[in-house]
Amino acid sequence: MADARGRGAERARVQDGWLAAAAGAVAAVLGAGLGELSAALIAPASSPFAAIGGALIDVAPSWAKDTAIAWFGTADKAALLTGIALVLLAVAAVAGLLERRRPPIGLAIAVALGVVGAAVALTRADAGALSWLPSSIAGATMAVSLRMLLRLLPATAERSDDAPPTTPDRPSEIDRRRFLVWTGGAAAVGLVMVLGATLVSGGSRAVAAIRAALRLPDPAVAAPPVPAGAELNISGLADVITPNDSFYRIDTALVVPQIDPADWSLRIHGMVENEVVLTWDELVALPLEEGYATMSCVSNEVGGTLIGNARWLGYPIRELLARARPMADADMVLSRSIDGFTASTPLEALTDPDRWSILAVGMNGEPLPLEHGFPVRMVVPGLYGYVSATKWVVDLEVTRFDRATAYWTDRGWSERGPVKLQSRIDVPRPGQGLSAGDTVIAGVAWQPHVGISRVEVQVDDGPWEDATLATAISDDTWVQWSLPWRATAGRHVLRCRATNALGETQTSEVVGVIPDGATGWHEFPVDVF
Numbered sequence: 305m306a307d308a309r310g311r312g313a314e315r316a317r318v319q320d321g322w323l324a325a326a327a328g329a330v331a332a333v334l335g336a337g338l339g340e341l342s343a344a345l346i347a348p349a350s351s352p353f354a355a356i357g358g359a360l361i362d363v364a365p366s367w368a369k370d371t372a373i374a375w376f377g378t379a380d381k382a383a384l385l386t387g388i389a390l391v392l393l394a395v396a397a398v399a400g401l402l403e404r405r406r407p408p409i410g411l412a413i414a415v416a417l418g419v420v421g422a423a424v425a426l427t428r429a430d431a432g433a434l435s436w437l438p439s440s441i442a443g444a445t446m447a448v449s450l451r452m453l454l455r456l457l458p459a460t461a462e463r464s465d466d467a468p469p470t471t472p473d474r475p476s477e478i479d480r481r482r483f484l485v486w487t488g489g490a491a492a493v494g495l496v497m498v499l500g501a502t503l504v505s506g507g508s509r510a511v512a513a514i515r516a517a518l519r520l521p522d523p524a525v526a527a528p529p530v531p532a533g534a535e536l537n538i539s540g541l542a543d544v545i546t547p548n549d550s551f552y553r554i555d556t557a558l559v560v561p562q563i564d565p566a567d568w569s570l571r572i573h574g575m576v577e578n579e580v581v582l583t584w585d586e587l588v589a590l591p592l593e594e595g596y597a598t599m600s601c602v603s604n605e606v607g608g609t610l611i612g613n614a615r616w617l618g619y620p621i622r623e624l625l626a627r628a629r630p631m632a633d634a635d636m637v638l639s640r641s642i643d644g645f646t647a648s649t650p651l652e653a654l655t656d657p658d659r660w661s662i663l664a665v666g667m668n669g670e671p672l673p674l675e676h677g678f679p680v681r682m683v684v685p686g687l688y689g690y691v692s693a694t695k696w697v698v699d700l701e702v703t704r705f706d707r708a709t710a711y712w713t714d715r716g717w718s719e720r721g722p723v724k725l726q727s728r729i730d731v732p733r734p735g736q737g738l739s740a741g742d743t744v745i746a747g748v749a750w751q752p753h754v755g756i757s758r759v760e761v762q763v764d765d766g767p768w769e770d771a772t773l774a775t776a777i778s779d780d781t782w783v784q785w786s787l788p789w790r791a792t793a794g795r796h797v798l799r800c801r802a803t804n805a806l807g808e809t810q811t812s813e814v815v816g817v818i819p820d821g822a823t824g825w826h827e828f829p830v831d832v833f
């Protein structure tokens with residue numbers, strides 16, 4: 305009898321622990337909900353999730369970021385937010401349990417979460433005066449709701465053990481039901497608030513609407529039309545012009561910066577004789593030029609898709625630097641995004657009359673999409689994005705490589721980032737099954753600012769065969785290529801290599817993306833039936 309009662313009490317205690325943990329998790333959902341909602345109304349970038357996620361991105365070791373990009377690609381941010389939410393729920397569940405068994409440890413954890421969130425939000429580059437508020441609201445809400453929910457939890461078997469033996473040691477059913485109703489209700493309210501917050505801020509209606517209504521001026525120098533013969537129209541082959549909505553996106557911005565062009569200005573300063581400030585109206589009043597350039601990410605693996613080609617509209621940075629008059633011993637321009645990201649670009653790449661380095665405002669006939677840098681970004685043909693393509697750019701500091709470093713160079717990536725000669729097979733796909741007979745092998749090859757003169761394809765150990773190059777748009781863009789192939793049954797390995805306009809052929813040496821871009825030939829097997 306005593307034994308059975310002991311077991312019953314133990315079961316009640318375990319169940320009580322689970323309920324307390326659930327109360328902790330629900331309190332966190334409520335706190336997160338109110339925190340996110342207040343952030344959406346006060347300052348989107350200071351949302352507790354955005355601040356902590358952003359800080360994690362910045363402090364994460366490079367290998368973690370590279371793994372995230374390799375595993376999740378452009379879904380890396382969704383994966384990060386999911387991870388943060390899961391960790392938060394786990395910590396909150398422990399806080400609930402501890403608050404039940406060892407008060408006020410759970411409350412202390414809730415308060416600490418709020419304080420950490422607030423402190424992190426304040427350290428962010430885009431922190432405003434009220435950045436600390438949403439996380440503080442979240443922490444306080446979590447603490448208060450945890451206390452209230454736990455008070456609804458019926459007394460434990462353990463406690464009733466101290467009571468006279470006539471007291472039933474089973475928690476009251478009615479109390480338990482009341483607890484579940486309140487906890488469930490609180491969870492629902494919290495989730496609705498999180499959803500509401502995403503609706504309010506996620507749409508970022510204001511700037512998106514401004515962008516939608518914006519009309520860019522016609523270029524003073526229009527791009528020539530894409531030459532006939534630049535697009536081979538082979539199904540599965542990357543379009544020669546990448547549509548904006550499928551252009552790869554890589555950045556450290558968890559919340560896309562929201563800049564009203566009316567508030568935008570660019571300051572050019574540092575080692576210059578004449579500081580320059582340029583407003584949006586002044587920029588778009590300049591004779592804008594249109595042209596094509598291929599942009600790629602240093603994290604693009606051999607065969608990878610972190611590359612795209614667009615028609616950009618912008619103004620040459622060399623003209624603006626000429627106004628600022630850099631000092632003779634300057635050799636670098638540190639560009640800065642409104643969210644604190646920086647890139648270090650060789651000054652000569654920006655002043656070179658033969659390189660079309662621009663402040664871009666348009667992409668494929670539209671204002672820049674918000675996630676591609678609206679309203680203004682840099683584009684420098686021939687340099688990887690991390691050393692040149694600053695989005696949401698607001699500041700250019702003329703300086704020296706031995707005086708300043710940038711976001712990725714601080715994290716072990718190379719100071720210089722010229723794009724390496726590369727080629728990729730798009731058709732057929734790796735692992736794709738093919739029927740024997742006449743088919744085609746096709747892909748793209750690039751070394752922006754240098755140009756491509758030749759692409760060769762090898763099947764198994766056969767001879768290298770010259771692919772037919774499509775018409776290049778320019779030396780700043782990638783070029784499509786294709787080669788007819790009579791496929792015979794069996795497994796075949798396909799590989800390709802490009803030669804640039806200088807006559808250099810792509811090295812077969814396999815090098816990973818760190819610290820300055822991958823090399824090696826794209827090769828993979830296909831099965832022919």
Ligand SMILES: Nc1nc2c(c(=O)[nH]1)N[C@H]1C(S)=C(S)[C@@H](COP(=O)(O)O)O[C@H]1N2
Pocket residue numbers: 551552553554555556557599600601602641642643645675676677688689690693694695696
């Ligand atoms: N503000 C800002 N600009 C940025 C980055 C960033 O993280 N923040 N990433 C750079 C990198 S690494 C690349 S490859 C390109 C990608 O530009 P896209 O997202 O428009 O393709 O943007 C560059 N500009």
Ligand SMILES: [Mo]
Pocket residue numbers: 554600601602603688689690
């Ligand atoms: Mo990149």
